[in-house]
Amino acid sequence: MSIWTDFRELFFPRLCLVCGKKLCLSEDLICFSCLSSLPYTRDLGVPGNEMEMLFWGRFPIERAFALYYYAHGGSVSRILASMKYLGRKDVCFKMGMLLAGRLLDVGFFDKADFLVPVPLHPKRYHKRGYNQSEWLAKGIGEVAGKPVLADALCRLRNNRTQTRKSAFERWINTENLFALAPGSNLLKGKHVVLVDDVLTTGATIEACADVLSEIEGIRISVVTLAWTK
Template identity: 60%
Template structure:
C-alpha cells in the first residue's frame, strides 16, 4: 500500500455494503465474511438445471448459470444497486472475476468463442458512464481469456425499468428492443455467452437472443451474476 492509498483509506475508508466494517485492501464491496454468506446458487455447469428451463421453448440455450440468488433487500440486491447506481466499476469487474473463478473448473466456458454483454441504450450509457454488464464480462475475460463482443447488437430504446412490472409487462417492454448490427455476421457458427447482471423473467436476455436468431449456426449460452427465481 503506498502513501497516497494510505491517506485515501484514512479519510475515506471503504466499508462493507452489508455489515459496515472497514474493508481490507484486497476486499471490494463486501468483506470476506459477508461474501461467504451470500446465497450461492451452486448451479455450476449442471445440464438441464432450473435456470436453463427458464429459456426452454424460447430459444435453444446451450447452457445457463448464475452465481447468486437474488432477494429484495438482501446483500445481493445491495451489490447490484452499488454496481448500477453508485459507480462501483471495480466491484463490477471483481464480481465478474468471481463468477469466472467459481465456474472455470466445471468446464462451463469450454467452447465459448465470445462474451456478449447485454448492451445499454446510448443515453443511459452516457448518463451512467459505463455498462455494468460489460464490466462483469471484462472481469470474466480476465480469468478465462475469452474475447468480448460489444458491437454485434444495439439497444434501440431506453425502455422503462423492469423492476416493478408484471411478467407479461416485462415481455411487452422488451419486444424489438435489440437489433443486430453490420458486425453481427462475425458471430455465425460461433458459441456466444450472453452476460447480464440479473435474471428475472429472462425477457431481456431472450430479446437479445432473438436479435441474433437469424445468424447461421449460432449457439447461445447465458450467465448472470444473480437470479431472482
C-alpha cells in the same frame, strides 16, 4: 504499510459493499464475513439445471448460470446497486472475475467464442457513463480468457425499468427491443455467452437471443451475476 496507505485508510476508509463496515487490508470490496454469507447458487453449473429450464421452448440454449440468488433489499441487491447507480465499474469487473472463477472447473466457457453483454440504450449509457453488463463481461473475460464483443447488439428503445412489471408486461416491454449491430458479423457459426447483471423472468435475455438467432449456426449460452428465482 506505506504512509500513503495509512493516510488513505484513515481519511478514506474502504467499506464493505454489503454491510458497510471498514475492510481489512486483505479484503477487497466485500468483507470475508459477507462474502461467505452471500446466497450462492449451488448446482447451476450442471448442464440441464433449473435456470436452463427457464429458457426451454423459448430459444435453443446451450448452458446457463447465475452466481447468486437475488432478493429485493438483500445483500446482492446492494452489490447490484453499486454496479448500476454508483459508478463502480471496478465492482462490475471484480464480480465478473468471481463469477468466472466459479465456472472454470465445470468447463462452462470451454467451447465459448465470445462474451456478448446485453446493451444499454445510448441515452442511458451516456447518463451512466458505462454499461454494467459490459464491465461484468470484461471481468469474466479476464479470468476465462474470452473476448468481449460489445457491439454485436444495439438497443433500439430506452424502455422503462422492468421493476414491478408482471411477466407479461416484461415480455411486451422487450418486444422489438434489440437489433443486430456491425459486430454481429463475427458470430456466424460461433458460440456466444450472453452476459447480464440480473435475470428476472428472462424476457430481456430472450429478446436478445431472438435477434442473435437470426445468425446462421449461432449457439447461445447465458450467464448473469444474480437470478430472481
